[in-house]
Amino acid sequence: MEIWRLPISASQRGKLISAGYTSLSSLSSISSSDLARELKVSESEAMNILKVASHSRGSETSNASCSIVEGAQSAWDMLHDEESLMHITTSSADLDNILGGGIHCKEVTEIGGVPGIGKTQLGIQIAVNVQIPNDFGGLGGKAVYIDTEGSFMVERAFQIAEACIEDMSEYNRFLRKDFQECKIKMQPQDILENIFYFRICSYTEQIALINYLDKFLSEHKDVKVIVVDSVTFHFRQDFDDMALRTRVLSGMALKLMNLANRFSLAVVLLNQVTTKHKEASFQLALALGDCWSHTCTNRIVLYWNGNERYAYIDKSPSLRSASAAYSITARGIRNSSSSCKRIKMM
Amino acid sequence: MKPQSLLQLTSQKCTIGCPILDRLLYGGIPCESITEIVAESGSGKTQICLQLSLHAQLPVSHGGLAASSLYLHTEFPFPFRRLHQLCLSFRSSNAHHFPVNDNPCDRIFVQSVHTADHLLEIMSKTDPFIENSKNQVPVRLIVIDSIAALFRSDFDNTPVELKRRSSLFFKISSKLKALAKRFNLAVLVTNQVVDLVGPNEGINGLRIGNLGCLHTSGRRVCPALGLAWANCVNSRLFLSRNEEVIREENEKSNGQSCDFVKKKMRKLYVVFAPHLPESSCEFEITREGLFGVER
Numbered sequence: 328m329e330i331w332r333l334p335i336s337a338s339q340r341g342k343l344i345s346a347g348y349t350s351l352s353s354l355s356s357i358s359s360s361d362l363a364r365e366l367k368v369s370e371s372e373a374m375n376i377l378k379v380a381s382h383s384r385g386s387e388t389s390n391a392s393c394s395i396v397e398g399a400q401s402a403w404d405m406l407h408d409e410e411s412l413m414h415i416t417t418s419s420a421d422l423d424n425i426l427g428g429g430i431h432c433k434e435v436t437e438i439g440g441v442p443g444i445g446k447t448q449l450g451i452q453i454a455v456n457v458q459i460p461n462d463f464g465g466l467g468g469k470a471v472y473i474d475t476e477g478s479f480m481v482e483r484a485f486q487i488a489e490a491c492i493e494d495m496s497e498y499n500r501f502l503r504k505d506f507q508e509c510k511i512k513m514q515p516q517d518i519l520e521n522i523f524y525f526r527i528c529s530y531t532e533q534i535a536l537i538n539y540l541d542k543f544l545s546e547h548k549d550v551k552v553i554v555v556d557s558v559t560f561h562f563r564q565d566f567d568d569m570a571l572r573t574r575v576l577s578g579m580a581l582k583l584m585n586l587a588n589r590f591s592l593a594v595v596l597l598n599q600v601t602t603k604h605k606e607a608s609f610q611l612a613l614a615l616g617d618c619w620s621h622t623c624t625n626r627i628v629l630y631w632n633g634n635e636r637y638a639y640i641d642k643s644p645s646l647r648s649a650s651a652a653y654s655i656t657a658r659g660i661r662n663s664s665s666s667c668k669r670i671k672m673m
Numbered sequence: 674m675k676p677q678s679l680l681q682l683t684s685q686k687c688t689i690g691c692p693i694l695d696r697l698l699y700g701g702i703p704c705e706s707i708t709e710i711v712a713e714s715g716s717g718k719t720q721i722c723l724q725l726s727l728h729a730q731l732p733v734s735h736g737g738l739a740a741s742s743l744y745l746h747t748e749f750p751f752p753f754r755r756l757h758q759l760c761l762s763f764r765s766s767n768a769h770h771f772p773v774n775d776n777p778c779d780r781i782f783v784q785s786v787h788t789a790d791h792l793l794e795i796m797s798k799t800d801p802f803i804e805n806s807k808n809q810v811p812v813r814l815i816v817i818d819s820i821a822a823l824f825r826s827d828f829d830n831t832p833v834e835l836k837r838r839s840s841l842f843f844k845i846s847s848k849l850k851a852l853a854k855r856f857n858l859a860v861l862v863t864n865q866v867v868d869l870v871g872p873n874e875g876i877n878g879l880r881i882g883n884l885g886c887l888h889t890s891g892r893r894v895c896p897a898l899g900l901a902w903a904n905c906v907n908s909r910l911f912l913s914r915n916e917e918v919i920r921e922e923n924e925k926s927n928g929q930s931c932d933f934v935k936k937k938m939r940k941l942y943v944v945f946a947p948h949l950p951e952s953s954c955e956f957e958i959t960r961e962g963l964f965g966v967e968r
Contacts, residue, residue: 441880441882441900441903442882442900442906442945443883443909443944447947476907477705477706477853477854478907478947480684480947481679481683482699482948483947516680519679519680520679520680522679523676524676524677524679524682525676526677528854539674543674560843560847561847563839563840563904564840564847565840565844566840599904602900
């Protein structure tokens with residue numbers, strides 16, 4: 328339904344249209360105070376417009392969606408939605424297993440660990456794997472890679488992309504007879520082209536970019552993952568006022584969560600570790616403090632166990648605590664080669 | 674803000690002047706990133722730094738950056754005589770790249786640094802310095818030898834001081850990375866080691882990088898400056914030095930009873946790097962410089 332059919336005054340209608348609101352659905356997610364500011368009308372007037380709009384929208388979609396607030400969903404619908412969402416594989420079956428299929432869309436996943444454990448490797452792998460086409464059980468999406476540390480190496484991304492394409496051809500040869508028909512047309516160059524790479528040199532740039540992503544993503548709807556490598560680096564300097572840092576970080580996390588939800592994409596934040604002084608001893612903890620640990624949906628800690636790399640699910644609303652070994656090979660992240668039982672449920 | 678195309682983003686490398694070591698490092702020290710060399714004293718850190726600042730002057734077609742370099746040293750005195758020695762052999766082996774009266778040392782700018790704040794001050798002046806040197810050979814390499822010397826005395830072992838210290842690490846690192854990005858520089862820093870006591874691996878039982886334990890001169894060591902600084906570098910290399918007793922193969926002509934001799938075994942390890950696998954290579958230091966040895 329169009330704005331011009333709303334039963335409101337002509338001047339209000341004019342203001343709405345000149346502010347860019349042409350359809351009713353564009354009014355569904357805006358608050359009355361924002362609308363008042365934008366149209367330069369009083370707040371009560373704006374509230375009235377929204378009420379009329381939501382009323383006529385209600386009568387338009389009269390298929391008994393008896394939600395109290397606009398946009399609310401029942402848990403049943405949400406479950407259905409979630410089941411239809413795809414996961415981004417990490418290329419290690421063990422890791423995917425404890426993650427419940429891979430990195431989840433519509434969620435913020437934080438991955439932390441010591442330098443050299445493979446955070447950047449996992450980040451690059453995810454940015455490549457998100458592009459696996461639908462025919463091969465992937466998302467066929469694109470990736471946004473935000474590099475704050477300068478650790479992204481194109482030659483490494485190229486290697487991983489090459490291995491990913493080789494694996495897909497293998498899969499093709501074994502499971503499909505009609506090899507010619509769905510031959511892979513992808514090239515490593517295409518994979519690299521579909522990673523939108525941003526190099527960030529300060530925390531102000533980082534925040535500005537995340538604010539800008541909103542616009543960028545509405546123009547690139549096929550982006551299915553945002554990787555931030557690392558979210559921490561620029562926040563570990565120049566902040567004397569820790570309360571300010573916490574506020575800035577929470578705001579940023581909220582924006583990312585919002586993006587994840589609106590564009591149904593996965594957000595992967597890589598974090599560093601730090602030592603934490605606790606009861607006269609030092610312990611390892613992910614950086615950015617206690618408040619930050621609330622902001623991510625899932626938390627995965629990477630650590631060394633002997634000579635093997637392990638991933639541990641530290642926090643998740645839907646997954647059980649578990650750890651699994653993985654290894655980093657020339658071809659990217661893969662299962663650990665040792666034959667002992669690799670997955671440990673707790 | 675626009676995303677960069679990865680296809681146009683080439684990670685250029687700067688040769689360190691030895692094909693064997695270059696192969697281990699996939700071409701040399703990468704631009705737009707910070708590479709750290711960790712080793713105890715006398716292992717060859719400064720040798721690599723000097724050699725790299727000479728080889729950065731080679732044309733791009735020969736693995737160099739066709740550039741001059743900025744050498745910040747915190748340990749005194751600066752080894753001018755060794756640089757001169759290396760320079761002579763560098764010139765004689767690459768004579769066709771340089772005019773007759775040209776001295777490669779002219780393209781190494783040396784600056785001493787005394788404190789961490791002094792380093793920050795210098796870095797803020799580096800921006801205009803590099804920008805204004807456009808008409809000459811551009812600066813494409815920054816060497817800091819060593820970063821550890823700045824931090825090992827001025828700070829107390831209290832939580833407040835340690836916090837101030839780690840905040841400085843991140844500040845220095847992000848300034849360096851911003852410079853590296855802006856001017857497409859390679860950055861090489863050196864770091865010292867601390868001895869490791871106690872049964873655990875690493876500090877507080879924490880293992881950083883691919884190698885479980887770093888051994889040099891028969892001792893267990895770990896890189897100085899702790900976990901916070903480890904987060905600030907992109908790649909970390911480690912040099913070890915061990916004395917090995919080997920049997921002398923050829924009997925000396927005068928028939929002396931010198932059956933066993935001690936030999937220095939030097940090795941370069943990749944501790945972690947985004948583009949390199951876990952690997953190592955033996956090397957030796959000669960009058961002409963530092964060279965990898967293939968076994």
